[in-house]
Amino acid sequence: SAVAAGPARPPTPKAAVKVPRSIDEVDNGKVLGFSSELSEDHPGFQDSAYKQRRMHICDLARAHRIGEPIPRIEYSADEVAVWGTVLQQLRGLLPQHACKEFLRCWQLFDFRADQVPQLEDLSQVLQAHTGFRIRPVAGLLHPRDFLNGLAFKTFHSTQYMRHVSRPDYTPEPDVVHEVIGHVPMLADPDFANLVQLIGIASLGADEKQIWHLTKLYWYSVEFGVVREGDDIKAFGAGILSSFGELRHMAAGGARLEPLDVFQPQPKMSYKDGYQQRYAVLDSFAAGAEQLKAYCATLHHTIPLDVRIAVGLQ
Ligand code: HBI
Ligand code: FE
Numbered sequence: 410s411a412v413a414a415g416p417a418r419p420p421t422p423k424a425a426v427k428v429p430r431s432i433d434e435v436d437n438g439k440v441l442g443f444s445s446e447l448s449e450d451h452p453g454f455q456d457s458a459y460k461q462r463r464m465h466i467c468d469l470a471r472a473h474r475i476g477e478p479i480p481r482i483e484y485s486a487d488e489v490a491v492w493g494t495v496l497q498q499l500r501g502l503l504p505q506h507a508c509k510e511f512l513r514c515w516q517l518f519d520f521r522a523d524q525v526p527q528l529e530d531l532s533q534v535l536q537a538h539t540g541f542r543i544r545p546v547a548g549l550l551h552p553r554d555f556l557n558g559l560a561f562k563t564f565h566s567t568q569y570m571r572h573v574s575r576p577d578y579t580p581e582p583d584v585v586h587e588v589i590g591h592v593p594m595l596a597d598p599d600f601a602n603l604v605q606l607i608g609i610a611s612l613g614a615d616e617k618q619i620w621h622l623t624k625l626y627w628y629s630v631e632f633g634v635v636r637e638g639d640d641i642k643a644f645g646a647g648i649l650s651s652f653g654e655l656r657h658m659a660a661g662g663a664r665l666e667p668l669d670v671f672q673p674q675p676k677m678s679y680k681d682g683y684q685q686r687y688a689v690l691d692s693f694a695a696g697a698e699q700l701k702a703y704c705a706t707l708h709h710t711i712p713l714d715v716r717i718a719v720g721l722q
Contacts, residue, residue, distance in 0.1 A: 428613045430715055432544070432561040433475050435554050440467075442549030442581045451580055452572035459572055466569040467547035479529040479545050479568075488570040493522035495576055495585050498652045506659050507649055508635050508642035510693070514538075514596040525584065528568055531592050535564075539601035543592075549581060552623045559608025560719045564595055577652060590646025591630075599693035600644065604630060606700040609719055613709040624674035625700075628688040634658065634665065635690045641665060644693075647684075657683040665689050670699045671706075 429435045443451060445464045453459035462485075469480045484492070504512065517534055520526060532543035544558065546565040558565050566587040571579035579586060594600050607630070611622050632645040641658070648654045657663065668688035675686060690696045711721065 426613050426615065426709070428712060428715055429557055429561075430712070431718060432558065432563045435557045435561065435563070437473075437544060437546050437550065437554065437558075437565060438471060439551040439554060440546070440548040441551055452575040452578065456572065463569045470545035470547045470568060473545050475544065479527070479532060479543065481527050481529060482525070482568060484525040484570065487573045489523060489525055491570055491573055491576045492525045492585055495589070495650075495652070496520055496522050498577075499589060499650070499655070502652065502655045502659070503649065506643055506655055508644045509637060510597040510600060511593050511642075511644060511649060514593040517596055518593060520588075525570070526588050526592075528566055528584075528588075531588065535592065535595050538596040539598055541595045541601055541604075553611065553614075553619050556608050556611035556614075556619065556622055556626065559604050560612050561608070562601070562605055564591060564604075566591070586646060586650045590648075590650030594630075594644060594646070594649075597693070599697065603693050603697040603700060605719070606697055606704065609711075609721060610700065610704045610707060612711050612715060612719070614707065615709070618707060621674065624677060625668075625670055627677045628674055629668060629690065629696065632684050632687055633668070633690060634687045635692065641687075641689065644690075645687075648687075654683055658687065663687045667691075668696065668699070670696075670703045 427434075445460060447454045447460060447463075453463065466482060469482075473479060503515070507515075517538070518526065518531070528543045528545060535541040535543065539562070541562045541564055543566045544563050545568050548567060550558075550565050555565055564587075566584070567582045568584050571583040571585060595604065607622055607626055611619060614622065630645060631647040633643075634641045634648070635644050636642075643649050643655060643658055648658050663684050664686050666686060666688055668690055674688075678684070
C-alpha cells in the first residue's frame with residue numbers, strides 16, 4: 410500500500426557523466442568499428458594477412474600512452490603504393506577545390522608518394538602550429554571519447570592502411586583519410602579552434618547532445634564546405650581525402666545549406682554513396698562563433714579545473 414511504501418523517493422538521478430580532467434582520462438580503448446574479423450563488406454574481409462597486419466597496428470595503438478612518441482610503422486611496398494596512388498590522384502583536384510586554409514597548411518607537410526607519413530612527425534608539426542596533438546587509436550572510437558579528446562586538442566587517428574584492392578575506398582577511417590583529410594586542416598588556427606569548441610561542448614554532455622555534436626562534426630569536420638567569394642571549397646576530411654567525393658562536390662552533386670548548429674541535423678549516411686547535402690560555412694571564425702553560442706546553451710557544468718585545462722573563460 411501507499412503507506413507501507415513510505416515517503417516517495419526522489420527520482421533516481423541519471424548516472425553522472427564523467428568529465429575527463431586531462432587527455433589521460435579520455436579512454437582510447439572503446440572502439441566501435443570492426444573487430445579483428447572485419448565484416449563481409451570490408452575489402453580486407455577475406456585477406457588474413459591484411460587482418461593480421463591491421464590488428465598488429467591496432468595493438469600498438471592500444472599500448473600507446475600519452476607522452477610517449479607514437480611508434481613508427483614500417484609500411485610495406487603495397488601499403489606505400491596505396492598511399493601513393495591516392496596522393497597522386499588527389500593532387501590533381503585539391504588545388505582547385507580545397508579551401509585556402511587547407512592549401513596553405515598542405516605546404517607545411519611536404520607529402521611524398523613514396524613514403525607514408527609517420528603520425529609522430531605530423532603530431533610535432535601540429536603541436537608547433539595549433540597545439541593539436543595526435544593520439545593513435547585502434548579504429549572508430551566511441552563518439553564521447555573521440556569528441557572529449559578534441560577538447561584537449563587531441564585528434565585520435567588510426568594508423569593502419571586501407572586494403573590494397575580498393576585504394577579509392579575504405580569503410581572505416583584509415584591513415585590515408587586521417588593524414589590527407591584531417592591533419593592539414595588541424596594546422597590552421599581558426600579551424601583548430603572550431604574543432605576544439607565541438608570538443609568542449611561534448612564535456613559532460615548527455616547522450617542526446619553527444620548525438621547532436623556527432624552530427625555537427627559530420628556536417629563540418631567530415632563533410633563541410635566553405636564559401637570563398639562566389640566559390641564553394643572543401644574543408645571536410647571526407648571530401649578532401651576522396652577523389653570521388655571531391656569530383657561530386659566540384660560537379661555540384663549535392664545541395665548546399667548553411668550550417669545552423671542550433672537546428673536538428675539531417676540523418677547521416679555512411680554507406681549509400683556520396684553526400685546528398687553539404688553544410689556551408691561562411692568562415693571558420695563564423696562557425697566558431699555559432700559553436701560558442703551553442704556551448705552557452707548547454708546547461709551542464711564543466712568543473713573549474715577542466716575549464717582552465719581547456720582554456721575556457
Ligand atoms: N573515431 N578514430 C575515429 N575517427 C573518427 O573520425 C571518429 C571516431 N569516432 C567517432 C566519430 N568519428 C564521430 O562519429 C563523431 O562522434 C565525432
Ligand atoms: Fe574522419
